[in-house]
Amino acid sequence: MPLQHVGTMKLSKAQIDALRRPLASHEIEWKAAVKDGPPIIPYVAHTAARDRLDEAFGLGGWGCVPVGMPKMVEGLVLTPCALMINGVPRFYKWGECEYKEANRNMSYGDALEGSLSNAIVRCGKELGIGRELWSKNGRSKLTAPGQRQRVSQESSRRRDRPPDQEPPPHHDAHGDDVISDGQRKRMWAIMKSTGRTEAE
Numbered sequence: 001m002p003l004q005h006v007g008t009m010k011l012s013k014a015q016i017d018a019l020r021r022p023l024a025s026h027e028i029e030w031k032a033a034v035k036d037g038p039p040i041i042p043y044v045a046h047t048a049a050r051d052r053l054d055e056a057f058g059l060g061g062w063g064c065v066p067v068g069m070p071k072m073v074e075g076l077v078l079t080p081c082a083l084m085i086n087g088v089p090r091f092y093k094w095g096e097c098e099y100k101e102a103n104r105n106m107s108y109g110d111a112l113e114g115s116l117s118n119a120i121v122r123c124g125k126e127l128g129i130g131r132e133l134w135s136k137n138g139r140s141k142l143t144a145p146g147q148r149q150r151v152s153q154e155s156s157r158r159r160d161r162p163p164d165q166e167p168p169p170h171h172d173a174h175g176d177d178v179i180s181d182g183q184r185k186r187m188w189a190i191m192k193s194t195g196r197t198e199a200e
Contacts, residue, residue, distance in 0.1 A: 005088050011056075018055040020128040023048065027130070030145055040144045044130035046117035052129045053120075057085055064120045067092065070112060075100060077111040081119035083126075091126045095119025 011019075027048035030039035053062045067089075068080040077099045082089040097114030099106065106114075125131055132138025 005090060009085065009088075009090055015056040016128070019052055019124075020131075021052075022132060023130050027051075028133070028142070038144065042133050042139065042142055042144075044121050044124065044133060046121050049121045049124040049129050052124065053127075056127075061086055064116060064123065066116070070115065072099070077108070077115045079112065079115040079119065081116060081123070083120070083123035091123040093119045093122040095122065 023044065027045055028042050029045045031041050031043065032039050033041055063084045064081050065084060066079050067082045070077055070079040072078075075098055076096045079095045081093055081095050083091040083093070095115035095118040097111045097118060099108065099111035121130075125134065132141075
């Protein structure tokens, strides 16, 4: 793995702006914290990462290529990849995608392509694409689809509240409950069942 190019890339202001510009709502996708749960975890859509790279480096000016053989680990297809920019390897990441042979809607080839897409998103984070989604402050500005409560209330735990203490009801600026007491209890049960930590 050549490392001499790591940390040497120079970007123009226009390129930096294209990569670091805050994500629009259509560039964010959502997933559940638990099976069949509500979509409360935001992540960068791989199409959005591709579009940002196109905008910054031009169509054909970049590519993500495997640099080793894929492997299966506990139901995940893992592929080591390098993000090439203008023919130079700049970032290396493992891409991953869940794969189950019993799933007739996804072939092994689909899983390989999915792991490549995941590697693109992970490499894009090094360039600032959607980095706010890994920030507690950034997540606090988002609202999960179909819900009025902020994402940070579901995906992170306040530092001043013990893990087993049930959160108090939340009120908006006008004194009205943003979510019902029953909804709050169900959401708190989901949070505890995922085993998420403060750092996440």
